[in-house]
Amino acid sequence: MQMESHAVSWLFLGPLALQFSALLLLGWLYRKRGYRYQRTAKANIFRCTGCNHVYIDTRMVPLSKCPKCNLLNEVIRR
Numbered sequence: 001m002q003m004e005s006h007a008v009s010w011l012f013l014g015p016l017a018l019q020f021s022a023l024l025l026l027g028w029l030y031r032k033r034g035y036r037y038q039r040t041a042k043a044n045i046f047r048c049t050g051c052n053h054v055y056i057d058t059r060m061v062p063l064s065k066c067p068k069c070n071l072l073n074e075v076i077r078r
């Protein structure tokens with residue numbers, strides 16, 4: 001009886017542990033890729049003159065709308 005319950009818990013925890021480690025690996029890979037993307041991407045930095053919200057727009061446009069108040073702002077750094 002005791003051996004049976006032990007086998008059941010292993011059957012349940014085995015695939016779970018495998019899934020968890022796979023998720024960790026995927027998350028690590030995504031974070032690595034995202035970090036590289038951020039470093040190589042050319043993004044303009046905007047500061048909203050209306051609400052002081054600082055945001056990034058990856059499109060190469062001189063004016064960008066603030067995501068908070070929809071005010072058009074000029075780029076402060078390329």
Ligand SMILES: [Zn+2]
Pocket residue numbers: 048049050051052053066067068069070071
């Ligand atoms: Zn704003």
